[in-house]
Amino acid sequence: QSALTQPASVSGSPGQSVTISCTGTSSDVGGFNYVSWHQQHPGKAPKLMIYDVSNRPSGVSNRFSGSKSANTASLTISGLQAEDEAVYYCSSYTSSSTLVFGGGTKLTVL
């Protein structure tokens, strides 16, 4: 199973919105509504931010939202804050009953 494709980096100024894409195939992202997004700060464990394409766990800011179209999922962060600077990973359930992660996108808050 190949890793999902994410841009290596994105950036935005405080208060702006950014969108991170995650492209897979019809065997993973496109085939199931089981796409998640995780935030990882340096030296820390990943933290679940979005699951099932667009659901937020309790305690996650509503500035984070998710969507999907065909084989591409997206994470949008609105009202950027300095604390949002991190690496973001998408993951998806697959037709082989496995999980696959993306390569990660480094978000820089300018």
Place this chain on the structure above:
Amino acid sequence: QVQLVQSGSELKEPGASVKVSCKASGHSLSSHAMNWVRQAPGQGPEWMGWINTNTGIPTYAQGFTGRFVFSLDTSVSTAYLQISSLQSEDTAVYYCTRADYGDHNRLDSWGQGTMVTVSS
């Protein structure tokens, strides 16, 4: 408060074995599937597989068969990852992370990670 607490960093020589523990607190170990994820230095996470915490039956991802073993000790609410015949390529942070049985990609709680370094 749901927590997964992992054992500390390990430094091992090539060919040795290592056993990483992951203790669940704040919830019943059997309530969720336990996944294991590897993250090599500077790389993204890689799913290694999962273990059914009710039956003890493991499922291994491609590339993690043979030298990798998932196990449980339900009496102490702990899951284990054992890696044998360690190679330099096994140097990574290993995470345990739980998931809903009905939604295997809802990895809603992660251990703090265990750094395993393989070096002579």
